[in-house]
Amino acid sequence: MFVCNKCFEKPAEGGTLRYCQRCKVRYCSVECQRADWDSHKPLCKDIRENKRLREEKKRARGAGGKKNLTALQEWYSYTLPRSVRIEVIALAWQHRALHPVIEVATSPDGADAHAPRLTVGAGTRRSPRLS
Numbered sequence: 691m692f693v694c695n696k697c698f699e700k701p702a703e704g705g706t707l708r709y710c711q712r713c714k715v716r717y718c719s720v721e722c723q724r725a726d727w728d729s730h731k732p733l734c735k736d737i738r739e740n741k742r743l744r745e746e747k748k749r750a751r752g753a754g755g756k757k758n759l760t761a762l763q764e765w766y767s768y769t770l771p772r773s774v775r776i777e778v779i780a781l782a783w784q785h786r787a788l789h790p791v792i793e794v795a796t797s798p799d800g801a802d803a804h805a806p807r808l809t810v811g812a813g814t815r816r817s818p819r820l821s
Contacts, residue, residue, distance in 0.1 A: 694718035696726040713737040788812040
């Protein structure tokens with residue numbers, strides 16, 4: 691159960707705690723929130739900054755979204771040689787009943803793009819199709 695960040699009291703029976711709209715820290719009343727503001731303000735800023743950094747890292751890792759899929763398609767189409775793309779298509783066809791996940795790995799600098807490592811695994815669901 692949550693308690694007030696200022697007075698550390700539990701909410702009244704059947705009551706709920708209020709929270710800071712910026713960072714979601716909980717308070718029992720507006721008075722406690724105002725009284726705690728001077729000490730809470732730097733914490734609130736840090737919490738929001740950490741959240742922003744986590745979201746940026748998530749976007750940088752390529753978590754979801756059409757933009758990331760487009761970037762992957764461009765990498766697949768323009769970085770990998772045609773022979774490797776044909777091999778990926780052949781592996782996908784050969785293992786189509788498994789809904790394969792085919793990992794194409796190159797070095798971070800892309801120096802070995804002409805000899806990537808291909809790994810095939812069974813997928814749990816259909817992945818987006820690369821064209």
